[in-house]
Amino acid sequence: MIETYHIGTYWGARKEDAEECARRLVMVVQLLQPVDPLFASWFKSARSLKQSLTRPLELEVSSVQQYIQRYLMRDDRRQPMEDLGFSFGLWNGKQGENHAWLSIACGGYWEQVTNRCVLDAPNEGPGVERVLTEPFQVAALRALVTAWDPDWGAAISTAYRDMSKTQYLGAKVGWVTYFSRRLGRVPPLPAPVRIEPVEDQGTLVILTPERFTATNPEHVALADRVCELLERAGLLQRKPPPAK
Template sequence: MIETYYIGAYWGARKEDAEECARRLATVVQLLQPVDPLFASWFKSAKSLKESLKRPLELDLPVLIKYVQSKVMRDDRRQPMEALGFSIWLWNGRQAGNDAWLRMGCGGYSEWVGNNCILEAPDEGPGSERVLTTSFQVQALRALATAWDPDWGVANSRAHREMIEPKYPEVWPGWVTYLSRRLGRVPPLPAPVRIEPVEDQGTLVILTPERFTAANPEHVALADRVRELLERAGLLQRKPPPAK
């Protein structure tokens, strides 16, 4: 079975209006573009992929604000629920034969909602050899962290997440983990782990220079050790939203 991966950024209640979310959306799209040709363009979600191709994402701010506003969460009567924020899905139009998805929940300030930005890049196909590299994972997570200023984020294997979630239900660091400076200072970590700053916002913790996999016992043991050290430093107190 192919081991699949995802990249996510997560933060708690933060009231932001359509303009603030639109600016962050434009930023993440612009930061992802140089990471890989997969992110050269994006299309708005529609009832079908064919219809989605007719709806390219425009980064003109007034147009983008109007689009974000149209994605406000609504109740069963279609009435806006502003406290739950905005829900946005984008598709890359199958660039170079590969699908990528970017979904965002932003602007939510209810205690019952978590905000997030999730990037799904291809695990198979001609683009996967680039996606499944530490360089790609680091650059993509850096883009999400810079744009959204989350509490934490992770680029990880779903198999690894499922492996550790029963033991550590609150937070599960992975191949690359982002921790906001708001959470505290990252302690010294064992080799081959390295850390990189993300401007003045936070830190990336990069477990392995090669592809991380849950099938490798050494990778899993290293991830457990790093998680223990981060938890001991008080950095893993945020509770993530339910896994998708």
């Protein structure tokens, strides 16, 4: 079975209108473009992939704002639920093994809401030798973090996430993990873990320079140890403070 990975960023209640979400979306697309050719273009959601190909994303805030506004959450009677924000997706237009998706929920300010920007890149096929590398994972997560200013984020092995999800109910530790400075300070961590700042927003924690896998006992032991240290530092708390 192929071990799958995804890159996700998450934040709590933060009221933002469609224009502000559009500015952030334009930024993340622009920041992802130089990371890899997979992200050269994006297409808006549609009823089918064929129809989606006729709807390229134009990187003008006003155009993106109109697109996002159509995806304001609504109740069963189609009445707007502004406190739940917007929920929509983008596709890179490539089918099969080179597909990539962005799934976004933003602008929600209900107390229990979780806003997110999740990137699903290929886990197999011709591009995987680029995707499943530490430089790619770091650059892609950094792009999402810079644009969305989340509480936390991770480039994570789904298998390791499932192994640890019942023990830590807040932020999840991945191959690369991000913590906003709002959550607190990242403590000293054992080698070969590396720490990198993201401007003045927060910190990236990079577990290994080689591909992290849940089938490698040394990787799992390292990740478990890092989880323990981050938990003691209060960074894996269940409910991070709201983003400012």
